[in-house]
Amino acid sequence: xxxxxxxxxDDLAQLHAQIRQTPLAVLVSHAxxxxxxxxxxxxxxxxxxxxxxxxxxxxxxxQQWQAFAEQxxxxxxxxxxxxxxxxxxxxxxxxQGKAVPTxxxxxxxxxxxxxxxxxPARLRQLLVRLTATHESxxxxxxxxxxxxxxxxxxxxRAIVGFALPxxxxxxxxxxxxxxxxxxxxxxxxxxxASPRASDRELAQQMQAAAPATRxx
Numbered sequence: 651x652x653x654x655x656x657x658x659x660d661d662l663a664q665l666h667a668q669i670r671q672t673p674l675a676v677l678v679s680h681a682x683x684x685x686x687x688x689x690x691x692x693x694x695x696x697x698x699x700x701x702x703x704x705x706x707x708x709x710x711x712x713q714q715w716q717a718f719a720e721q722x723x724x725x726x727x728x729x730x731x732x733x734x735x736x737x738x739x740x741x742x743x744x745x746q747g748k749a750v751p752t753x754x755x756x757x758x759x760x761x762x763x764x765x766x767x768x769x770p771a772r773l774r775q776l777l778v779r780l781t782a783t784h785e786s787x788x789x790x791x792x793x794x795x796x797x798x799x800x801x802x803x804x805x806x807r808a809i810v811g812f813a814l815p816x817x818x819x820x821x822x823x824x825x826x827x828x829x830x831x832x833x834x835x836x837x838x839x840x841x842x843a844s845p846r847a848s849d850r851e852l853a854q855q856m857q858a859a860a861p862a863t864r865x866x
Contacts, residue, residue: 651820652757655829657767659758659821668701668730668758668821675726679764688706688714692726692814693780701816704760705776707809714842715766715810722763724814730756731851733824739840740833754824754837754852761818767811770803776811791797825856834860 659665669692678687692706693811695771718724737749746826767773778794785791794802826834834856842854 651757651822653820653822654828658823659823659824661821662819663702665758665819665821666694666696668756669702669704669728669732669760670729672728672758673703675706675728675760677714677728678725679714679715679717679723680722683731684718686714686717688712691780691784693776693783699815701760701819703816704762704814705812706814707773707776707811710808710810718764718766718812722765724762724764726814727759728760730758732756733844733846733849733852733854735837736840738866739836740829741832742830742834754826754841754856756824756852756855757821757822758817759818759820760814761820762814762816765815766814767813768809770806773806773809773811774802777806823855823859825852825859825860827836829848837845 673691673693675690675692676687677690678685680686688708690706690708692704694702694704696702732753732755735752735754737743737751740863742747743749762807774794781792781794826837829837838853838856841849841856844850846855
């Protein structure tokens with residue numbers, strides 16, 4: 651990922667927090683037939699490895715997993731808040747006109763070599779952890795034992811699990827850090843007033859990162 655120094659995010663805790671906040675990743679890999687990509691919810695186990703390990707599963711019918719025996723490298727892309735930035739939001743535009751449209755966004759890329767597994771006990775443990783994570787906010791959390799055992803057994807046979815120990819973790823927090831404090835404030839105010847939820851979320855991220863703003 652191209653990461654200019656002004657936008658690069660190296661803090662491991664913040665990178666992990668973003669992964670947990672946006673767990674539906676695009677998992678990209680390469681095989682003889684070309685590129686493959688799947689949208690998969692991933693579970694981060696931060697304490698495994700120097701940068702954490704990601705866990706997930708493919709549908710067995712998804713042919714992407716079959717290529718990992720020969721090409722195990724994979725890239726997981728986690729996309730956070732994003733927003734269009736209009737030049738009209740920069741106060742400096744009225745002074746000298748030197749402004750063009752751009753896009754602000756938050757993104758995390760995790761790269762590593764994927765390891766497949768399909769042992770029923772390990773797959774069950776993975777599903778228990780995944781559902782416990784995503785059901786934690788429900789009034790009556792669903793548990794795997796709520797479904798008939800034979801049904802769960804059939805579901806386990808229909809998936810292939812994987813672990814992705816993170817070897818390279820990159821983050822980009824593109825939040826107008828390359829603009830003046832005044833221009834940055836103009837962008838933040840416009841996004842905060844937007845009816846679009848992702849715009850307002852990005853405005854909050856800009857406010858949280860304000861002390862790191864680089865002056866012109």
